[in-house]
Amino acid sequence: MTASIPTLDIQRFDTDREAFVAELGAAYREWGFAGIRNHGIPQAQIDRAYDVFQRFFALPEDVKKTYHVPGGGGARGYTPFGIETAKGAKHFDLKEFWHVGREIPRDSKYADVMPPNLWPSEIPEFKEVAYGLYTALDQLGSRVLSALALHINLPVDFFADKTNFGNSILRPIHYPPITADDIPNVRAGAHEDINFITLLVGASAAGLEVLSRKGEWVPFTADADTIVVNIGDMLQRLSNHVYPSTTHRVVNPPGEAARKPRYSTPYFLHPNPDFLIKTLPGCVDAGNPDRYPEPITAHEYLLERLREIKLV
Known part of the structure; x- marks a missing residue:
């Protein structure tokens, strides 16, 4: 029997903090992944976001490509199908996506590395809906980081002033239907995330697989009310691998399921651009x-990492 990745109730952070922190920390030490339920983001808000994102991806290719920023590393706006390639992979991923970043004052010291957002005029409510989800996931991510800080004997607010201007990204993704058999590409090749933590909300179909310590690929299709949260390489590095950044992928489904599109929306929570990733003494x-x-x-x-995955 393959072990399963735990799902935990984050409301226990307020009602049963010591036990919750211990269980969450243990889950991340073992898997680098956990499910988070009772997260407080209404299903109606998630559903509305997916509706808006699907409407954008349904626009004509020439319209979508007007929001692509050549040389921008995909930091904002649209990245077309066939560009991003997992580190070390021979074949590009089968996906297109959009990036929403943090809204900051244009006279901020981070303005040169955090460009302004683009918003598709064809869908007037895109900005309000997408940035509302961005903000909700940012707040949830901060709660998860607070629990992780306590687990390694740091103050509960340790990460607060290190992520308050984080170069975090909301990435609605569209994996189009796969119309040919035996193609070498997969929807997302085996990879680790770059950032502190990733929060994945409402994946519309199965496909996510996580590589266990034993070398087995473990499917992780969370319940509808669960957000999947995993450790990224920056937090792995900061914690000296106490929190592992686990390899994962999105596989192509078998048979007729491959003929259906897949949508998912990860939120990549990053530290502030000038945060120094220096191993925690503890x-x-x-x-x-x-x-x-x-x-x-x-x-x-x-x-460094964007160069490796061919976004810059």
Whole structure:
């Protein structure tokens, strides 16, 4: 029997904090993944967001491509089908996507690395709906980080001033129907995420698989009321692998299911661009020596990784 990835009730962070933090920390140490339910984001808000995103992806190709920013690394707006490629993969992923970033004052010290958002004029409510979901997931992510901080003996608000201007991204994704058999591409090749944590809301179909410590691919299709939250490479590095960033993929479904589109919306929670990713002293000991003696800023690390996946 393959072990399953835990799903936990985040309301227990307020009602049963010590036990919740211990269980959540244990889940992440083992899997790098957990399901979060009772997260407080109304299903109606999620459904409305998916409706808006699907309407955008249904627009004609030439319209969507007017929102593509050449040389922008996909940071904002539209990234067409056939560009992003998992690190080390031979074939591009079978997806197109849109990026929403944090709205910041244009005189901010981060303005040069956090460009303004683009909004499709063809769908007037896109901005309100997409940024509303962005904000809700940002707040939920902050609660998860608070619990993770407590688990490794940091103050509950340790991450607050390190993520308040985080270069975080909401990414609505469309995986089109697969119309040919035996293609070498997959919807999303095996990869790890770049950021602190990723929150995946409302994947519309099965396909997500997580690589266990035993080397087995474990399907993780969460219930409708559950948001999947996983550790990214930046938090793995900061925590010296106490919190592992686990390899995962989105596989092509068998048979007729492949002829249907798939939609998902991850939120990639990043630290502030100038945050220095330097191994936490409390995560270093004789059995777990510092793997990363050279610190790196979050923005420098992001650029390194974007080059690897062919977005810049």
